[in-house]
Amino acid sequence: MARKMECIAMLLAGGQGSRLGVLTKNIAKPAVPYGGKYRIIDFPLSNCVNSGISTVGILTQYQPLELNDYIGNGQAWDLDRSNGGVHMLSPYQQIKGMEWYKGTANAIYQNINFIDRYNPDYVAVLSGDHIYKMDYNKMLDYHKQNNAACTIAMLEVPWEEASRFGLMVLNDDNSIAKFEEKPKNPSSNKASMGVYIFTWSKLRKYLIDDENNPDSSNDFGHDVIPAMHSAGERMFAYLFDGYWKDVGTIDSLWEANLDLLNPKVDLDLSDNTWKIYSKTPIAPPQYVSASANLQNSMVAEGSQIYGEVDYSVLFHNVTVKDGATVRYSIVMPGAVIEEGADVEYAIVAENAVIKKGAKIGKRPEDVTDREEWGVAVVGPDVTIEEGAEVAPKAMIGKEEE
């Protein structure tokens, strides 16, 4: 029996993130590179460690290979522990047969045994695909003060975007009066961040009830949370007011990266008291040549800059050759932008090669039909031939061999 833990975290990392297209063809969404050296999952994982939660189960299902490899024994996050630490939890075969995780709630249900080993009082259920820095410990204190069965982190979103989110209507004491799932006419702008803290004894019961309900889709948002609410459990909203971004689409992934260059955006990665940890590649310092023109950008180690880079995020080991320009773009690890190539408003994925004189993406001003404009995407390992053009909003993937 493992040592008792007050609170453990279950991180949902099985999502495909299908709207990210070629970027998540071979990797799960939480493994998508972000911010010059991170992957999305580094944020919830680092939040756990910084909040003092040292037992984390990562639930994987879709393309887990890269994620398993990346997390390893958790050493990069100080989660290689004798007690607790990080555990990769994929669906497994049991005596009654084997089934995939049918939904977010079912994924936790299938790992009740794992959670019980630590006999926790509380379980944090986190989503692996959001960018934010948050102290879960403060949220746990709030949960305890309220003697709640479930606490949901929420933030206020602009009213015009509210209908894209799961919303909550609150009573005066911040207890939850009503849920609205992506309503047409929202009556609240308080959206769920996909961060939950449950009292384990309560959640355990509702997970089992949910599993026994043949009509359930076994999803937290759709089934378990409403069931708890209608049974009259104490449910509270925890107000969060920092930076939070769902990077579910190409445009939001692009935007979230460029947010790092905006001094007005409240996401400081240089804060030593709340570090975001990641598995660091072995790379020498970055070299900026005499011919380079580099400003307003973020560049990681091992990169070599000879051309012009403006308002962009460059990951490690990226090469921008002489006379190439990269503007308003995200260039992922190992990509090469050759001489005279032009990359604008684009995402160039890992190890892609943009050959001489190729043109990727366009400025929105240069497109006559604004509906046709979007961020251009060159997928992992793709080579764009000399002088070729990739239109805005286009997505180029590698052909199957």
Next chain:
Amino acid sequence: MTGKNIVGIIFSNAYDECIPELTGLRTMGSVPFACRYRLIDFPLSNMVNAGIEKVGVITKANYQSLMDHLGTGKPWDLSRKTGGLFLLPPFLTADANGNGDKLESLKGIKDFVSRSTEEYVILSDSNSIFNVDIEELMDFHTEKNADITIAYKHGIAPKLNDTLVMKLDGYKKINYVAVNPQIDGEVDYSLNLMLMKKSLLERLMNEAVSLNHTDFGADIIQKNVSKLNMFGFPLKGYARTIDSIQTYFKANMDLLDTENCAHLFNSERPIYTKIKDDMPATYGLSSSIKNSLVANGCIIEGEVENSIIFRDVRIEKGAVVKNSIIMQESFIAQGTSLNNAIIDKNVVITPNKTLSGAENYPIYVGKGIVV
């Protein structure tokens, strides 16, 4: 992997006196170099890249920063149940008060050597910077049937008090060794990376003890040159031995030559170092940066040219940094101009200061100083 049969020994304090500014508070091995490394990363990574699984690091004094850097040896994959990294501080005996020669240091780790089960031992200093394939050196050693193989470089010899200058024949056999001779011009000099059988090292050490010898270069290498089969292994590519603050400065600047940089940091034999989990470097609006190496964690808003910028350095808008080395976590305020300067860690240069050294003699600002 040949490395499994070799135990590595690194002298972290050797030649500290050559750069007293930088080693005032640290060992030669923990002197910061090339934006994100410490000098010991090079010999240590060379060994690890050849599959060596046991390395003893001999320390004598000021080794707090070295211990902090090396930790359990995890970044070099040397945190092991069997073998791994051994820090070897001096015993508090008469030995520790010796003149600090390598021979004294080796006497102090006699037990470490005798308990090692590896057949070979490789000795390295920390003040020479190069990337070498030790497996190739081992093959060379075997092929030549050598007793001792010493890596060497052709060029102007460093001015250490015991630089070994060698004469080799066409088969690379060493026929003659001079200790710190006063010669100008290019010679073949030792990089002090030496491979031999462990049993031979033990025998030579015992002899030295019984004869009351004290000088590694003169008594062990020079005296035995005709008795033992000594061969020189020519080092290909970049190498620089630090013998003064000027060569330290030059060695950093050498890396602005992309060919040197590509050789030293080749992906087949990477150089490992302690991980700091910094964000990528951030360049501000209208920052200008030319011909420079920059580490993660920096925020650069000013102008930087021909410089080496370490991790977490902040250069404000309106500051101008040229031909300089700025170490970790230093802060260069607006309106300040630096030229030919070495700025140690955690230094603050307040606004509108001008610090300028000579081209052949950089100005040095010590750790933690506020200017």
